[in-house]
Amino acid sequence: MKELSLNILDIVQNSISAGAKNIAITLSEDHKGILTLTVADDGRGMDADEVSNVTNPFYTTRTTREVGLGIPLIKLAAEQTGGTFDIKSAIGKGTTLTAIFDTKHIDCLPVGDITATMTTLIMGAPDVDFTLSHTAPGGNVSLSTRMMRDVLGDISLADVEVIQWVREYLTEQYHNFGGAK
Amino acid sequence: MKSLAELSALRDKMRDKIAIREGNSTTRIVVGMATCGIAAGARPVLTAFVDKIAKAGLTDAITVTQTGCIGICQYEPVVEIHEAGKEKVTYVKMTPEKAARVFEEHIQGGKIVAEYTIGDADVKK
Numbered sequence: 001m002k003e004l005s006l007n008i009l010d011i012v013q014n015s016i017s018a019g020a021k022n023i024a025i026t027l028s029e030d031h032k033g034i035l036t037l038t039v040a041d042d043g044r045g046m047d048a049d050e051v052s053n054v055t056n057p058f059y060t061t062r063t064t065r066e067v068g069l070g071i072p073l074i075k076l077a078a079e080q081t082g083g084t085f086d087i088k089s090a091i092g093k094g095t096t097l098t099a100i101f102d103t104k105h106i107d108c109l110p111v112g113d114i115t116a117t118m119t120t121l122i123m124g125a126p127d128v129d130f131t132l133s134h135t136a137p138g139g140n141v142s143l144s145t146r147m148m149r150d151v152l153g154d155i156s157l158a159d160v161e162v163i164q165w166v167r168e169y170l171t172e173q174y175h176n177f178g179g180a181k
Numbered sequence: 182m183k184s185l186a187e188l189s190a191l192r193d194k195m196r197d198k199i200a201i202r203e204g205n206s207t208t209r210i211v212v213g214m215a216t217c218g219i220a221a222g223a224r225p226v227l228t229a230f231v232d233k234i235a236k237a238g239l240t241d242a243i244t245v246t247q248t249g250c251i252g253i254c255q256y257e258p259v260v261e262i263h264e265a266g267k268e269k270v271t272y273v274k275m276t277p278e279k280a281a282r283v284f285e286e287h288i289q290g291g292k293i294v295a296e297y298t299i300g301d302a303d304v305k306k
Contacts, residue, residue, distance in 0.1 A: 001220055010219045013249070070216045113224075120224055123231070124214060124247040151188045155195050160231055160240040165191060169183040 003112025004037070004101070007074040009120055011039060011097060014070060016125045018043025020094065023128060027111070029136040033103040034083075035111070042094040051089050074099055081105035115170040118143060119163050126158035132170075138178015143170060207242055208288060209263040214247040217254035222276065226258045229277035233284040243288065256299060262287060271299045 001007045008025065015023045020041035029035045046054070053059040055075050060068030075085040078099040089095040101108050118132055122145060129149070134141040143166070145157055152162065212218070212227045227245065234243050253259060256273035260280070263269050270293055272283055279297050286292050295301055 006219050006224065009214075009224060010216050013214065017249075068216075069220075073216070073220075116224055116228055119231075120214065120227060120247070123227075123245065147185060148188060151185050152192050155192055159195065160235050160245075161191055161195065162188075163231060164235055165183065165188055172183050 001073055001077065001109070003110050004074075004077060005112035005114045005117040007070075007077055007109075008037065008039070008114070009117040010070045011074055012117075012121055013124075015039060015041035015043050015095065016121075016128060018045070018095065020128060022131075024131045025133070027114070027132075027134040029103065031137045035101040035103050037078075037099045037101070038096060040094065040096040045091045045093050045095055046089040047091055051087060054087060055085075071097075077101070077109055081108040114141070115167055115174060118170060119167050122166060123158045123163055126156050134177070136178055139176060141170065141173040141177055207265045208244075210243065210245045210288075211248050211261040211263065212245065213249070213251060213257055213259040215250035217250055218257045218259065221254075221257035221274075223258035225277045226260065226275045226280050229280040230260075230284060233281060237284075237289070253299075259299075272297045273299045 001010070012023060012025065018041060020043035022042050024038070024040045026038045026040075027035060054068075054071045057069055057072040071087070074097075078085045078101050081102040082105055083100040083102055084098075085100075086098045087095065088098075114132070114134060118130065121128075121130060128145075130143070130145045132141065132143040148157060148162070148166075155162065157163075210230050212223055212230070214223050214227070227247070230245050234240055234245065248261075251259065253273070258273075258275040260272045260275050260283070261269050262272070262283070270287070272279070272294070275283075275297070279294075283294050283297065286294050
């Protein structure tokens with residue numbers, strides 16, 4: 001993957017596949033340049049056996065191919081900066097994934113286009129509620145689809161005009177954002 | 182600044198159109214958005230289609246959806262065009278530039294861009 005936002009887009013698809021109704025994406029950068037990513041969902045969760053297998057690239061639940069690279073790739077992206085990767089899950093309780101990156105490390109990927117990741121996710125799963133919170137010493141960016149839904153009523157979040165609004169809404173916030181991009 | 186109030190205005194505008202919109206969509210663009218597709222550049226391809234549709238004012242006629250891995254990872258980004266009453270067309274190794282051409286020539290013009298389809302030998306190399 002060329003940027004962390006693509007890893008995020010990829011792993012959040014796992015939460016959607018797990019039947020999550022709510023998915024919280026949090027990016028938090030401290031003054032030392034340590035970036036903590038968490039993706040927390042309320043999907044069906046995994047048992048201990050499955051959790052121990054998810055970082056194995058030759059493990060996948062899919063049937064169209066025999067490898068599953070989403071989790072191994074984000075784990076690699078974190079660990080190659082000297083960071084860590086952790087996944088916690090319980091059946092019926094959902095899954096929380098945490099990846100820590102040292103953005104000062106030469107092998108740290110750029111965060112990239114989080115806006116495009118959010119619009120792609122919302123278009124792909126308009127009935128799921130997403131929250132995004134990206135904080136850094138220089139500012140913060142946030143989005144809640146629940147708040148959008150309260151305003152929009154029965155209009156689908158996947159509607160192109162709604163998606164364009166999300167894009168502009170986040171682009172404006174990122175314009176004034178002081179953190180890692 | 183973009184605000185939720187603006188979204189409320191958008192809702193009122195769209196409510197008027199929603200009756201016409203329902204079930205009226207005739208063309209479906211499906212973009213592969215699994216690990217393989219994302220790594221190969223599917224996200225900007227999807228964005229390119231959405232932009233084209235918005236600019237052309239065709240949001241009522243065309244929908245863009247996403248799918249997982251269909252097993253031809255080496256040809257990603259893969260895009261399928263489903264049109265009512267026609268056979269599905271599969272485009273492979275897509276880019277935003279190719280997406281723009283497919284939109285103009287195939288979706289708007291009705292002529293398949295054969296050189297980007299999975300059946301074309303040059304694309305398969």
